[in-house]
Amino acid sequence: MHRFEQLTDFIAFLESELLLENGEVNENSELRSLRTWSSLNTLILISRVNDETGILIGAGDLVKCITVMDLFNFLNSK
């Protein structure tokens, strides 16, 4: 079982890893519209998700995730 069982935990993780303010992200936030979203930060996020959960997010997987909720659901489907 990985650590992102609660959506609130995942949102806090995203805010921390992407250097965003508390409350800046919600479940409907579009990933690519996040203020600090970039190719480097995407790689950092994927690396940290792998560290925390052992799940590897592929480029094809990420393309299908539009919102924060999509990514959360993807991780919970693994």
Add this chain to the structure above:
Amino acid sequence: MAFSKHHGSEIVGMVTVLPATVEDNLSLELLSKEEREALVNHTGIRFRRIASQDTTIRDLFETAISRLLKKLDWDLDQIDVLICVTQTPTMVIPSVANRLHGDLKLSSNTMCFDMISGCSGFVYGLNSVYSILSGLGNTARAILCCGDISTQLIDKNDKSVRPIFSDAATAIAVEYNKDNKSLISYFNLQSEGSGQHAIEIPSGNCQTMQLNGIDVFGYSVKLVPQNIQQLLDFSSHSIVYPDLFAFHQANKLINESIKRKLEIPDEKVPYSISEFGNTASASIPLTLSLVWDDCKKHSNQIVVAGFGVGFSVASALLPFQPKFCDIVQDY
């Protein structure tokens, strides 16, 4: 599974040649100040070497071989094999190895060919050298050249590729002695073709390197620890046995993940990436050369692991006590 075991071959010397021109990622105008700092912090890459437009990989290999031969007491007619591993040969034909054979006036008995290989190329090339030498007689000698001028394949406005790649070339001298049974090396060479698009130069007008960083991370972190664990199982050793793990210098995010998955202590995993960036197939010998003065007294059995374009993964466990590992920084 492409496992192999070789007796009697050893690396006796290495020379790595670097272009003198240095690019500092913290001064890269392509990126904002925040992007530069984040890039250096997370990828670990600060400085990179850039060859001039009129420099070819043949030039760097020739300089490396010349320096290598000066330090060895080898006659030119004693070189049985010359293999050049590169993805940036400049000319399609003849091979870089054949051109160097002619320019260096090597013996007509020298076997020459190129291998098109990238970041796993050092290990693939070394396996080929060890395999060939053991079939040539009681003693034999080879030179393996590895390297690329990757910066000539890069779109200078590509924020995700330009800050990573760097230019370098290495020449490695290998000797084989049939009677030296105590020299045993193990190799595990693998390929994962589903990752062929992770790093590529597509055909057509856009002849620049395209890098899918997410897929490179995924393939590397998934395949490299497995490959190394299989290698160690094949050699009947555990992860604590090697004195050193010299990984291809991809970026710090990837290499640290691999290190953590294998639970290798920091002191056994050297880096050259901060000073020299990702130098493709030259990165492992360059890293070994950078730390050689510090570790030569207590390092003997090392693991080397290359991974990248293909997607290709290769590792080896080998004795490593060369007479010298030189770096020439002013080409």
